[in-house]
Each structure stands twice: as C-alpha cells, then as structure tokens.
Amino acid sequence: MLLKTLREEVLEANLELVRRGLVLYTFGNVSGMDRNxxxxxxKPSGVPYEHLTSADIVISDLDGKIVDxxxxxxxxxxxxxxxxxxxxxxxxxxxxxxxxATAWSQAETPIPCFxxxxxxxxxxxxxxxxxxxxxxxxxxxxxxxxKNICRAFASIDPESxxxxxxxxxxxxxxxANAGAAAHNAVILEYVAKMAYHTLLIxxxxxxLARELHDxxxxxxxxxxxxxxxxxxx
Ligand SMILES: [Zn+2]
Numbered sequence: 001m002l003l004k005t006l007r008e009e010v011l012e013a014n015l016e017l018v019r020r021g022l023v024l025y026t027f028g029n030v031s032g033m034d035r036n037x038x039x040x041x042x043k044p045s046g047v048p049y050e051h052l053t054s055a056d057i058v059i060s061d062l063d064g065k066i067v068d069x070x071x072x073x074x075x076x077x078x079x080x081x082x083x084x085x086x087x088x089x090x091x092x093x094x095x096x097x098x099x100x101a102t103a104w105s106q107a108e109t110p111i112p113c114f115x116x117x118x119x120x121x122x123x124x125x126x127x128x129x130x131x132x133x134x135x136x137x138x139x140x141x142x143x144x145x146x147k148n149i150c151r152a153f154a155s156i157d158p159e160s161x162x163x164x165x166x167x168x169x170x171x172x173x174x175x176a177n178a179g180a181a182a183h184n185a186v187i188l189e190y191v192a193k194m195a196y197h198t199l200l201i202x203x204x205x206x207x208l209a210r211e212l213h214d215x216x217x218x219x220x221x222x223x224x225x226x227x228x229x230x231x232x233x
Pocket of ligand 1: 095096097169170
C-alpha cells in the first residue's frame with residue numbers, strides 16, 4: 001500500500017474530528033501531504049466515518065491525478081491541492097462544517113481575538129474570504145474556493161493564522177501535518193464559540209491588547225517559543 005503511514009495519519013485526523021463532535025454524517029475532510037513524494041492523502045467522498053479504513057484513503061498528486069486508491073476522493077480535493085501549492089510549508093488541511101465556525105462564515109465576519117485562547121493558536125483575527133463570483137461558482141468551484149482562500153491571505157502569513165472562514169460556507173484549517181490541521185479545526189471551533197458568547201455577554205467587547213496577543217502567540221510559536229517541554233531528539 002502506497003504511503004501507509006501517511007494514510008494512517010490522515011485516517012486518525014479524520015476520526016479526531018468525529019471524536020471532538022466537529023462533523024455530522026459524512027461532512028468534513030482532512031488530508032495530509034508527503035512533500036518529498038509530492039503526494040496528498042485525503043478522505044474518500046461520502047464514506048461514513050465508522051466504516052473508514054486506511055485502505056480507503058485516496059492518494060493524489062498535486063494535479064489531482066489519483067495515483068492510488070479505489071474510491072473517489074473528497075469533492076473538496078482541488079481546494080486542498082491549491083492550499084498545498086500556495087502555502088509551501090503546510091502538510092495538512094482540515095475542512096469541517098463545525099457549528100460556531102460555520103456560523104461566523106455565514107455571517108461573513110472575521111473572528112476577533114478576544115482572549116489568550118485565540119492568541120495561543122492564531123496570531124490575528126481569523127479572516128473571512130470574499131464571496132465567489134457567479135462565474136467562479138459555475139467554473140471549477142473547488143479550485144476557485146482554494147484561490148479565494150489564498151487571496152484572503154495576500155497579506156497574512158498562513159503559518160501564523162492557520163484557518164480561514166469561507167464566506168457562506170465553512171472553515172478550512174491547516175498545519176504542519178494532518179493531525180495539526182485537525183487540532184487547529186478543533187481549537188478554531190472552541191474559539192469561535194467563545195467569541196460568540198463574549199459578544200453576547202458584551203456586544204462592545206474589545207479585542208485583546210496587541211502586546212498580550214503577541215506574547216501568547218510568540219511564546220508557543222516561532223524561533224523564541226518557550227511554552228511546553230524541551231524536545232529531545
Ligand atoms: Zn464544505
């Protein structure tokens with residue numbers, strides 16, 4: 001079986017979305033990429049999670065050509081591939097229709113950073129895309145969705161803000177691998193829910209001060225991170 005370990009990682013990341021209550025029925029999909037091989041492993045389309053095995057995971061190249069797997073890939077494959085092409089350092093993509101993050105997507109409203117829980121994972125508000133045009137929807141819709149996401153990141157580092165709200169649709173998240181992408185999808189949903197409640201309690205709630213936002217993101221990410229235990233090789 002081609003890319004057995006990657007398939008297992010991608011299967012596990014998909015199942016994590018189920019365990020965390022982020023998906024209904026067959027909604028959602030996670031993929032992972034092996035950058036050395038230039039291949040992507042993604043959930044098949046429409047297979048119930050409880051029946052999913054690593055052998056069902058579909059392997060595609062970056063052009064969307066299926067190189068291994070008997071099933072059809074997730075219909076969102078072209079969106080995932082565009083993100084892998086444009087965001088050179090990512091190794092995993094997760095897409096869900098999780099309740100609160102999707103509500104923000106439908107409201108076409110970026111999620112402000114109201115607290116350190118958000119700042120620990122996202123260095124800035126979680127942006128929302130523009131709407132797709134009628135011709136983009138009629139054309140290669142999934143590819144255009146990927147391009148649309150990349151346009152929203154023209155001046156944002158995708159490693160610092162590993163999530164986006166697609167207008168009228170739902171979130172896409174990413175990370176260093178499939179597990180990290182699924183993890184970010186779980187955190188995004190938690191942050192989206194808390195931001196909603198924050199505004200319900202006080203509609204005038206202010207975003208976190210820049211200094212505290214920076215402090216929390218940078219102590220966990222980047223060159224000067226010091227959160228957690230020192231990793232030994
Ligand atoms: Zn979707």
